Amino acid sequence: MKSPFTNIHSTFLKETGGIALFTARFFKELFKPRQEFEEFLRQCFWVGYKSLPLVAITAFIMGLVLTIQSRPTLVEFGAQSLLPAMVSVSLVREISPVITALICAGKIGSGMGAELGSMRVTEQIDAMDVSGTNPFRYLVVTRVLATTLMLPILSNISNAVSLYGGFLGVNIRGQVSWSLFWTQVFNALSFGDVVPAIIKTFFFGFAIGVVGCYKGFNSTKGTEGVGQSANSAVVVASLLVFIIDLVAVQITDLLGLT
Amino acid sequence: MENAPVIVVKNLHKSFGENHVLRNFSVSLHSGENLAILGKSGSGKSVLIKCIIRLIESDQGDITVLNQNIDTLSNDELDNLRAKVGFLFQSNALYDSMTVRENLEFPLRRHWSDEQRRKGTETAILEALNDVGLAHTIDMMPSELSGGMRKRIALARTLILRPAIILYDEPTTGLDPITAREISHLIVNVQQKYNASSIIISHDMHCIGITSNRVVMLIDGMCYADNTYEALRQSEDDRIKEFFD
Ligand SMILES: Nc1ncnc2c1ncn2[C@@H]1O[C@H](COP(=O)(O)OP(=O)(O)O)[C@@H](O)[C@H]1O
Ligand SMILES: [Mg+2]
Numbered sequence: 001m002k003s004p005f006t007n008i009h010s011t012f013l014k015e016t017g018g019i020a021l022f023t024a025r026f027f028k029e030l031f032k033p034r035q036e037f038e039e040f041l042r043q044c045f046w047v048g049y050k051s052l053p054l055v056a057i058t059a060f061i062m063g064l065v066l067t068i069q070s071r072p073t074l075v076e077f078g079a080q081s082l083l084p085a086m087v088s089v090s091l092v093r094e095i096s097p098v099i100t101a102l103i104c105a106g107k108i109g110s111g112m113g114a115e116l117g118s119m120r121v122t123e124q125i126d127a128m129d130v131s132g133t134n135p136f137r138y139l140v141v142t143r144v145l146a147t148t149l150m151l152p153i154l155s156n157i158s159n160a161v162s163l164y165g166g167f168l169g170v171n172i173r174g175q176v177s178w179s180l181f182w183t184q185v186f187n188a189l190s191f192g193d194v195v196p197a198i199i200k201t202f203f204f205g206f207a208i209g210v211v212g213c214y215k216g217f218n219s220t221k222g223t224e225g226v227g228q229s230a231n232s233a234v235v236v237a238s239l240l241v242f243i244i245d246l247v248a249v250q251i252t253d254l255l256g257l258t
Numbered sequence: 259m260e261n262a263p264v265i266v267v268k269n270l271h272k273s274f275g276e277n278h279v280l281r282n283f284s285v286s287l288h289s290g291e292n293l294a295i296l297g298k299s300g301s302g303k304s305v306l307i308k309c310i311i312r313l314i315e316s317d318q319g320d321i322t323v324l325n326q327n328i329d330t331l332s333n334d335e336l337d338n339l340r341a342k343v344g345f346l347f348q349s350n351a352l353y354d355s356m357t358v359r360e361n362l363e364f365p366l367r368r369h370w371s372d373e374q375r376r377k378g379t380e381t382a383i384l385e386a387l388n389d390v391g392l393a394h395t396i397d398m399m400p401s402e403l404s405g406g407m408r409k410r411i412a413l414a415r416t417l418i419l420r421p422a423i424i425l426y427d428e429p430t431t432g433l434d435p436i437t438a439r440e441i442s443h444l445i446v447n448v449q450q451k452y453n454a455s456s457i458i459i460s461h462d463m464h465c466i467g468i469t470s471n472r473v474v475m476l477i478d479g480m481c482y483a484d485n486t487y488e489a490l491r492q493s494e495d496d497r498i499k500e501f502f503d
Contacts, residue, residue, distance in 0.1 A: 118354075126313050127351035132337040132368030 015236070022214045026144055029137050036138045043146035051107050051154060055100050059158035062095055063087070063165025071173060080174065084181050085188030087166045093193050096158040098245055101204035104151060105237035109212040112143055113233030116216025117226035125217070140217060144209035151205025152198055192257035200248040204241050211237040261289040263322075264423055264455050265310060270319035272305055279305050281479035283319075287423070287455055294458045294466040294487075296501060297476035303459040304348065306476070307425045310457075311343055312336060324422065341369045344421035344454070348428045350412040352400040359396050362386060362415050369419055386414040389448060406437035410444065417448065424448075424456040430465045442468040463502055475501075 067087050074080045116139060119125050128135040163185060170176045176184075215233040219225045265287040272280040279302035287293050297303045308314040310321055312328050321328050326339055353361050362383045366375055387393040390410035400408055409429065416424060429445060430438035442465045449456060449469075458469050466473060467487050475483040475490075475498065483490060483498060490498055 115355075122349045122354075123347040123351040124353055126308075127345070127347060127353075128364075129313060130311055130340050130343075130345050131365035132340060133364070 018218070019210065019214055019236075022217075023210055025136065026141060026210065029134070029141050030145075032134075032137065034134075034137070036142050039138055040142040040145055043142050044150055047104075047108055047146050047150040048154065050111065051104050052157070054103055054107065055154050055158050056161050058099055058103060059096055059162040060165040062099060063091060063162030064169045065165075066090065066095065066162075067166045067169025068172065071169075083170055083174070084166065084176065084184040087169070088163055088185040088188050089193055091162045091166065092159050092189060093197050094245075096162050097155045097197050097201050097204065098241065100155045100158045101151065101201065101208065101241040102238055104147070104154065104205070105208050105211075105241055106234050108147060109208045109233040109237040110230040112209070112212030113215040113219075114226055114230035116140075116213060117219030117229035118223075120217060120219040121222050121226060136217075140213040143213050144206065147205040147209030147212075148202055149205070151208065152201040155201040155204075156198070192252065196248060196252040196257055200244060203244045203248070207240040207244060208237045211240060261291070263287065264289050264324055265457070266320070266322040267306075267310065268320040268322075270306070270309060270321065271317045272302070272309060272314065273317060279479055280309075280316075283476065283480055285474050285481060285484075287457055289455055290453070291472060292449060292456050292458065292470045294460060294470035294473045295476055296461060296466060296473055297459075298461065301476050302479055303476055304427055307345070307427060307457060307459060310425065311340055311345060337368065341365075341419050342422045344416035344419070344424040346409075346412055346416050346424065346426045346429055348431065350400075350408045352408055352412055352415070354400050356399075357396075358387070358392075358398055358400070358403075358411055359383060361400070361411065362418050365415065365419050382418055386418045387411075389417060389451065390414045390444060406433055406441065409433065409437075409441055413444065413448065417452065420452060422454060424454050426456060426458045426460075428459055428461075430460065430462045435464075438462060438465060439468070441465075445469050461501065 067083065070087060071080060071083060074083055074086065116125070119139070125135045125139070128138060166185075167176075167178070167181045170181060212233045215229040215236070219229040221228075263286045265285075267283065267285045270280050270283045271278075283306065285293070285295070295303055295306065305314055309316045310323065310328075312321075312331075316329075323339060324342060326335070328336070328339070331339060353364065356364070363375075363379060366379060366382070370378070383396065384393060387396060390413055392407060392410050392414070395403060395407065395411065400411065403411065413429075426445065430441050433441060445456070445458070446469055448454070456469075458466065460466050470487060473483075473485060473487050473490055474481055477497060483493070483495070485493075491502055493499065
């Protein structure tokens with residue numbers, strides 16, 4: 001009998017190989033003629049529209065809560081005037097990009113897994129193929145480009161909203177004026193805080209799009225498979241977000257940007 | 259006199275791993291003919307017609323459609339050939355995020371020029387919808403339609419490019435007997451109007467009786483019988499009789 005570990009290993013390898021091939025195919029199709037620009041715009045709209053409310057609410061609460069919870073520690077060291085600076089660095093560098101990516105992995109990744117999965121099992125993808133529209137270009141390339149482009153935008157909105165939450169959080173116990181707060185925030189943030197954080201969100205978006213589309217596009221086993229695709233899209237995309245985050249922090253570290 | 263063949267399948271083999279679905283299957287479809295392919299569920303009927311339009315790559319064998327060997331075609335040539343071959347999917351495959359109108363427009367985006375589309379789209383859509391008797395559903399979503407209506411819309415979408423050949427994958431499966439009969443008669447009407455040749459895959463003997471001139475039986479991946487509907491009905495062979503009970 002095969003040991004369960006052999007199984008896990010082969011699943012892992014198959015999955016990694018599958019995603020790598022799928023990514024290669026994406027780049028191959030990306031540079032072919034007859035791209036679907038209209039569909040791309042529509043996907044951008046949907047990606048933004050579907051996740052913006054949730055991203056904004058979560059960002060606001062994260063900013064507020066982080067500020068409230070950081071205050072006691074800073075007060076202990078008599079450093080509560082550093083509160084805006086500290087909060088803004090944690091939000092912009094790490095919390096808001098990662099939370100935005102996780103929300104999008106949940107909402108967009110699963111949505112794409114389910115949508116393309118049901119298109120696969122009801123033969124809609126085959127129907128596109130026979131009607132002369134390349135389904136990979138029409139469905140996958142547009143969606144992956146849309147998430148890659150929209151995730152940085154969502155993440156920046158999330159930055160702004162969470163910092164606003166931070167401003168309210170600071171003013172619950174203390175008194176910091178609007179302009180003083182923002183002066184402190186911008187003084188605290190350096191190039192090395194902002195730019196790598198923005199760059200990594202492109203990769204988050206790319207990973208979410210690729211995994212969601214990969215799972216949906218290769219869906220099998222009828223309607224039951226559609227649920228599985230949506231589900232594993234979320235799991236794999238979230239995991240990839242953390243892995244990319246880990247790699248990104250190493251790279252910024254190596255480049256001396258910290 | 260026999261008409262010229264439009265589809266010739268020779269010694270086709272296709273397996274998925276250990277599952278040998280088609281072994282040495284040969285069949286040909288002649289111009290103006292309505293050929294039924296009969297076989298049990300899982301016998302490889304869908305695999306066969308998907309091989310014919312290269313949605314599935316065959317392992318071995320030659321497939322010639324309208325005098326072109328499909329394995330040698332480039333992507334563009336394949337697209338052009340596919341425009342002449344309509345495919346009615348078993349699950350209809352209507353795009354469920356699009357209205358009926360957008361569904362019917364979809365095949366035109368690749369095969370018609372901008373000029374043609376600006377001038378002719380509306381007429382073409384209405385004509386195809388009138389052929390299936392559903393012009394009033396033009397702005398509805400597929401989810402608002404019944405199973406029989408969805409089948410008709412899918413057929414309209416197949417007809418819009420006026421194909422020379424139509425492949426039907428189980429057109430009546432999953433429909434009630436009355437709707438199934440309506441669809442069978444609709445297939446006959448469409449055949450006459452567009453003068454198309456067709457392959458109808460089915461295990462519904464009523465549908466086959468109404469629509470077909472000739473029946474091929476697919477058993478164990480091979481062609482088990484090839485005859486008219488009447489001749490097969492009189493047959494004493496147990497494996498053929500099964501289908502008529
Ligand atoms: N993409 C595929 N991968 C693996 N096996 C497949 C695939 N498509 C079909 N099969 C197998 O081929 C056989 C025939 O399937 P199909 O042609 O769909 O049957 P039917 O005659 O009911 O249309 C089945 O056993 C099915 O499991
Ligand atoms: Mg089938």
